[in-house]
Amino acid sequence: MHADVIVIGSGIAGLSVALAAAPRRVLLLSAGRLAVDGASHWAQGGIAAALGTGDSVEFHVRDTFDAGVWVGNRAVIREVCAAAPEAIEWLVNLGCRFDRQHGQLHLAREAAHSHARIVHAEGDGTGLEVMRAMSRAVRQTPGIEVHEGVTAQALLQDEQGHVVAVRCLDAMGRSCVFRAPVCVLATGGIGQLFTYTTNPASAQGQGLSMALHVGAELADLEFVQFHPTALHPPAELAATKLASLPLLSEALRGAGAVLVDATGAPIMAGIAGGDLAARDVVARAVYAAQMHGGALLDAREAIGRDFPHRFPTAFASCMSQGIDPRVQAIPVVPAAHYHMGGVRTDAAGWTTVSGLAAVGEVACTGLHGANRLASNSLLEGLVMGRALGDQLRGMTLPSTSSIVPDSVDTFVGEWPQPPCSMELRSMMWRCMGLRRNAEDLRIGLRRLHDLMVEPPAGGPALPRIRLMSRMLRAALARSGSIGAHWRDDEPDAAVAALNPDAVRAA
Ligand SMILES: Cc1cc2nc3c(=O)[nH]c(=O)nc-3n(C[C@H](O)[C@H](O)[C@H](O)COP(=O)(O)OP(=O)(O)OC[C@H]3O[C@@H](n4cnc5c(N)ncnc54)[C@H](O)[C@@H]3O)c2cc1C
Structure with a gap:
């Protein structure tokens, strides 16, 4: 099949891109079963949208900016909050059965929201219902070719540094390479790098590792939300x-x-x-x-x-x-x-590497600042994913054949990545958890450095170690405490957090 776009990941972000990009030919790769192995399927509370009486996009923008401790990207916040009501309507038209009262969508209220604005389904079963409706739509869309049980291992670049293909392992453990002029990372979060996490097994940070490997800029890696x-x-x-x-x-x-x-x-x-x-x-x-x-x-x-x-x-x-x-x-x-940080993207979802876009939790658009407002992450995947898909639908893309034989793959690396070891997870929990300080962060960095210099046989894969090292360095570099980033050796608020009104007015 000729493919225009490869989407890696079948959570809300990946499915939104794929559906909006149709009739483009999309290869949708998912490490597990379509729509069930990511965090989207597990989401409970719901999706935020200013739909209630007395609520407005302005209030949603303000709540998001305040929750992010005034360091979020206001242009992105505005774009996402403004698109929320229409995005909910789109889901309803796809067949999402949200909870209703007297025929109207029932809106719940969550912490740090000034108004009731959380659209939900089956009480606390929102993710399940949204993924049900979206995956059914994906299966019915002829241009989308779904590959389940396919784990992306590495992004491949041409001589100009343009991402042109993805090396994968299929469900039988066979290596294969998919090729398309655009690749979209929609691989979710990083919770599995910590001892305690609410995230599914797929949240290993593989998208971030792959992006790092091809030189994409990462941003705000220190901002990890702990529930x-x-x-x-x-x-x-x-x-x-x-x-x-x-x-x-x-x-x-x-x-x-x-x-x-x-x-x-x-x-x-x-x-x-x-x-x-x-x-x-x-x-x-x-x-x-x-x-x-x-x-x-x-x-x-x-x-x-x-x-x-x-x-x-x-x-x-x-x-x-x-x-x-x-x-x-x-x-x-x-x-x-939840990871507020991720692969840095512009407001349209493009990373700093040609041919590579990122959307959903793996991306860092700046929407969440230093702390995510509850129920804004499904929203981000939905809105940014659809916007990117719309853009891809209208773009002129070079034609390529979708699968190239292994022989043309020149990648040399340390893949595949096994799940993160408990030793490294507890190191991250100790050094990069809810309370951080320079001494612990340096201890963690030394341990990672040792592993990089002398990796134990069958030990942790180097791309993950590099990613962890980047995260620890980001936490060390961010002096002061702000939002989810708490330095117990520097508990004073970081500068931006001291004067919200000035920041808001700027
Ligand atoms: C328990 C829980 C409850 C939550 N509740 C809410 C809520 O109520 N409201 C809200 O807004 N947010 C909520 N969140 C956060 C939200 O669910 C996630 O941020 C969001 O679903 C992320 O969507 P995504 O599409 O970016 O990633 P995911 O839904 O995590 O999907 C990632 C996809 O990438 C695939 N993948 C990963 N690596 C690879 C690879 N190497 N190769 C191929 N495929 C790969 C996975 O298999 C998966 O299909 C919750 C999170 C959790 C864990």
Whole structure:
């Protein structure tokens, strides 16, 4: 097949690009099954859009900019927030069945949103429903050729440095190369680089590693969002055995559940915003409580017997770990949840390398600044993905054959990458987790340097080590604390965070 575009990743970002680019010929590569192995499928809360009475794009822009601690890209924020209502309509037309009340979309309210504006489905099953509708549309679109079980290993460039092909491993472990004039990374996040994460197994940062390998600029790598409430499994199901921890959505605290320490004392008492304070503030408080005996989310009084029907996904997660949240407080731990940083792109999704675009969580458009506003990431994948697809549909692209034989592939590298080892995950958790300082970051960098100089046989793949090293260096270079980046050796706010009004007016 002649292909115009290769899209790597079948979450909301990848599917949005593919659908909008049609009738272009798109090769859609997915490491797992279409639409089910990424974070999009797991999304609970929903998608933010200013649709409610009294709400406006202006308010959404302001909330996004404020949550990002005033370092986000205002042009991108405006573009994404303004496109949100129409993007929701597009999903409805694709067949997405969002929750409704009296015939109207029901809008939920989440922390740091000034208005109720979260469109959701099946209560806390939004990702599942959105991916169902989008993947059905993809299967019905003739120009899109889906390759499931195909893991991209490396981007290949021509002599001018233009990305022209992708080296992959197929489901049988065979090497293959796909060729097209444009390649779009839509590979999701990096949560699996940390001991505790809410992210699926696919979030290994492979897209970032591949982009780094071909010289693409990466941005804001130090901005990793930690969610305050992942379910902490009992000792017999230690986190080391669970690659991903179930998420307990903020909506539980929105419904009145309270965070308490091991003695039952409220963790957030006396802290501005209480249990609904900004995500990074709550996450650090939970982390501190965990260091001193443990942290629990107590939903017994506020939600109690309503738990199963109000929060079916969270209820099932708790029960699968032997915890009945109707009668027990739920042990929680903060966990790596979202990467605000990523492959630097312009407002249209193009990276600094010719022929290479990036969209969704793997990209850094500047939308989220130093902290992501809840329910803005599905939105980003949807809006930026569709905009990029629209652009690709209208572009003149050179014609190429889609598959080239291995013999023309001159790539020499250290692939494939095994899943991240627990040793490296705990190093990242210790050095690059919720609290950082120069000493720990340097210890981590030395360990990575040793691994680069003398990689152990069968040990961690070098591209990942390089990526981790970039992340630690970014955290070391960012002096001061801002948003999700907390330096306990430099707790004072970084300059931009001190004067929001001046930044907003600039
Ligand atoms: C538990 C949970 C709940 C969340 N809830 C919400 C929410 O309510 N609202 C919200 O806005 N955000 C939420 N988020 C964040 C949001 O889900 C993600 O940021 C978003 O879905 C990312 O979409 P994506 O398309 O960029 O990546 P993903 O959906 O993660 O998709 C990545 C795709 O890339 C593929 N891939 C990765 N590497 C390779 C490779 N080398 N080769 C081939 N394919 C590859 C994967 O298989 C997958 O198909 C949540 C996240 C989690 C983990």
